[in-house]
Amino acid sequence: MSDTDIRDAIYICIQEGRRDEIGPLVEKALEDGKDPLKIIEVILNPALKEVGDKFDSGDIFLPELIMSAEAMQAAVEILQPHLEKHKQQMKVTGRVVMATVQGDIHDIGKNIVCAMLRANGFQVLDLGRDVPAAEIVTKAKEFNADIIGLSALLSTTLPYCRDTVRLLDELGLRDRFKVFIGGGPANPDYADSIGATYGGPHAEAAVQNMLKAMRRD
Ligand code: B12
Numbered sequence: 001m002s003d004t005d006i007r008d009a010i011y012i013c014i015q016e017g018r019r020d021e022i023g024p025l026v027e028k029a030l031e032d033g034k035d036p037l038k039i040i041e042v043i044l045n046p047a048l049k050e051v052g053d054k055f056d057s058g059d060i061f062l063p064e065l066i067m068s069a070e071a072m073q074a075a076v077e078i079l080q081p082h083l084e085k086h087k088q089q090m091k092v093t094g095r096v097v098m099a100t101v102q103g104d105i106h107d108i109g110k111n112i113v114c115a116m117l118r119a120n121g122f123q124v125l126d127l128g129r130d131v132p133a134a135e136i137v138t139k140a141k142e143f144n145a146d147i148i149g150l151s152a153l154l155s156t157t158l159p160y161c162r163d164t165v166r167l168l169d170e171l172g173l174r175d176r177f178k179v180f181i182g183g184g185p186a187n188p189d190y191a192d193s194i195g196a197t198y199g200g201p202h203a204e205a206a207v208q209n210m211l212k213a214m215r216r217d
Pocket of ligand 1: 020045048049051052053055056062065066069073077103104105106107108110112113148149150151152153154156157180181182183184185198199200201202203204205
């Protein structure tokens with residue numbers, strides 16, 4: 001199979017939600033020396049974005065969206081250890097608590113950010129998805145985090161980022177953590193308005209921005 005054939009086949013697996021077929025194709029791309037992050041950014045993300053757009057325009061419905069998400073998840077699970085591969089050789093660059101906020105179950109992007117942070121020497125406590133603000137704050141204290149990373153993919157759940165910052169304020173803990181937000185509806189203006197930092201549109205930007213924040217210490 002040529003590079004183009006593999007790329008097209010992976011793309012189609014995401015589009016058509018072929019969870020059982022995508023694994024061997026991703027493995028083959030890795031065997032051929034493809035960079036795992038490039039597989040995500042150049043093939044998987046654009047394919048899933050097209051699925052999201054079709055869902056948005058009513059051309060496909062939730063069951064299809066779920067099947068595509070499952071194929072994406074299967075591919076990311078294979079790639080994740082490859083993203084994290086170099087972490088043992090590095091010294092700890094910071095401690096991050098990551099969560100997808102309350103009411104939101106989108107976690108594919110957050111999982112990629114976690115893997116990339118680990119690959120860059122961060123210690124990461126991943127709290128999962130649909131996590132209430134109070135739990136995020138408690139765990140950040142216990143973990144002695146430098147950074148709290150919040151992921152929100154829905155316009156309706158983005159306000160939970162603000163709630164988390166407010167809770168930190170109320171508890172007198174705001175200065176203890178840098179708060180980064182990310183995910184589709186997050187943007188620099190919104191981040192500013194709630195007293196947080198926009199972490200960027202993708203995992204690489206998230207890592208660079210968090211590394212920069214740690215260097216300022
Ligand atoms: C996959 C998906 C799902 C899957 C999620 C599976 C999972 N385990 O995550 C399923 C099928 C479950 C789903 C459900 C729903 N979804 Co949905 N979903 C998507 C889809 C197609 C892709 C999201 C994704 O994984 N992208 C790939 C990853 C790699 O990208 P990413 O998430 O953006 O993450 C990157 C960056 O944002 C950044 N990042 C992410 N988090 C963070 C955090 C920090 C701190 C930083 C710095 C950076 C960062 O780095 C990541 C890696 O590069 C999007 C469409 C889209 N274009 O986003 C819709 C989308 C987000 N969903 C949408 C909707 C409406 C829903 C539902 C409400 C549908 C329904 N009627 O039930 C439910 C909501 C369920 C809930 N309560 O959360 C809408 C949201 C509209 C809006 N603005 O509110 C979208 C935009 C689709 C659309 N165009 O209409 N969905």
